[in-house]
Amino acid sequence: MSLSNKLITITGAASGIGLSTARILARRGALLSLADYNASKLQNAHSELASLSSSSKVISTPLDIRDTDSVNKWIHNTKEKFGMYIDGAANVAGFHPLWTPKNVQDISDEEFEEVIAINTTGLFKCLRAQLAEGVLNEKGASIVNVGSVSGLIGFAGDAAYVASKHATHGLTKSVSKEAGKRNIRVNAVAPGQTDTPMVQAMQAENGVLPTPAVSLGRSGMPEEVAELIVWLLGYESRYVTGSIYRIDGGMLE
Numbered sequence: 129m130s131l132s133n134k135l136i137t138i139t140g141a142a143s144g145i146g147l148s149t150a151r152i153l154a155r156r157g158a159l160l161s162l163a164d165y166n167a168s169k170l171q172n173a174h175s176e177l178a179s180l181s182s183s184s185k186v187i188s189t190p191l192d193i194r195d196t197d198s199v200n201k202w203i204h205n206t207k208e209k210f211g212m213y214i215d216g217a218a219n220v221a222g223f224h225p226l227w228t229p230k231n232v233q234d235i236s237d238e239e240f241e242e243v244i245a246i247n248t249t250g251l252f253k254c255l256r257a258q259l260a261e262g263v264l265n266e267k268g269a270s271i272v273n274v275g276s277v278s279g280l281i282g283f284a285g286d287a288a289y290v291a292s293k294h295a296t297h298g299l300t301k302s303v304s305k306e307a308g309k310r311n312i313r314v315n316a317v318a319p320g321q322t323d324t325p326m327v328q329a330m331q332a333e334n335g336v337l338p339t340p341a342v343s344l345g346r347s348g349m350p351e352e353v354a355e356l357i358v359w360l361l362g363y364e365s366r367y368v369t370g371s372i373y374r375i376d377g378g379m380l381e
């Protein structure tokens with residue numbers, strides 16, 4: 129129950145892995161500051177989570193993590209509204225374009241830059257705001273970034289996303305080395321194919337994706353990834369930092 133009354137920020141909280149993470153944290157009594165750029169889905173998430181715990185324990189901010197001012201204000205306001213340091217951050221927001229696979233010679237500047245702007249630069253902006261002096265609880269805070277197996281290996285036809293997720297893992301490893309002396313841990317999870325609206329939208333656009341070649345023979349569920357994120361946020365993982373935790377059902381490479 130180590131997360132009771134701990135203040136946790138979550139990006140991408142309106143859907144999929146971020147929403148599943150918020151649900152577990154709400155049930156454990158955490159204080160939640162949710163952010164997402166889909167304002168209507170965020171409103172629905174807010175209502176559900178407030179009913180799971182208490183409306184005084186949840187605040188929501190529609191924002192785009194590409195916008196520096198919005199990210200900085202969100203983190204500042206979170207601390208002010210709850211009147212305490214932030215104990216944890218789940219940086220989950222991410223974007224995969226609804227492309228049929230495209231080799232690098234067919235990707236436009238705009239397509240490549242949109243993926244990097246959200247998955248890499250947007251994450252950087254969140255980390256910068258969270259790691260500014262006086263924001264996180266330096267008696268023990270934890271940041272969890274959501275990478276991907278696409279941050280560990282290459283996939284033909286998906287170079288932009290793969291590059292963006294390798295950068296997620298690179299940010300995680302470097303920032304963990306900077307933050308450790310402040311008693312702040314920084315880790316990432318690297319999910320394989322997980323059954324979320326992101327993957328469902330790709331399937332609707334491109335037809336059913338091939339069943340992933342994994343030992344467990346099925347896709348992951350968002351709550352399975354969320355449980356790992358919550359463990360990394362909590363006291364139980366207090367000696368873990370700079371790690372990338374693969375959660376992919378045993379991908380057969």
Ligand SMILES: NC(=O)c1ccc[n+]([C@@H]2O[C@H](COP(=O)([O-])OP(=O)(O)OC[C@H]3O[C@@H](n4cnc5c(N)ncnc54)[C@H](O)[C@@H]3O)[C@@H](O)[C@H]2O)c1
Binds near residue numbers: 140246250323
């Ligand atoms: N589903 C998978 O198979 C899978 C696998 C590996 C990694 N991931 C990663 O997991 C994370 C969560 O994805 P998901 O599958 O739950 O997808 P999802 O689409 O269900 O949720 C992603 C959320 O992020 C939000 N978001 C996207 N861009 C944003 C921005 N610029 N600013 C603020 N919010 C933004 C979306 O509105 C959405 O609510 C992503 O980082 C994704 O890359 C997913």
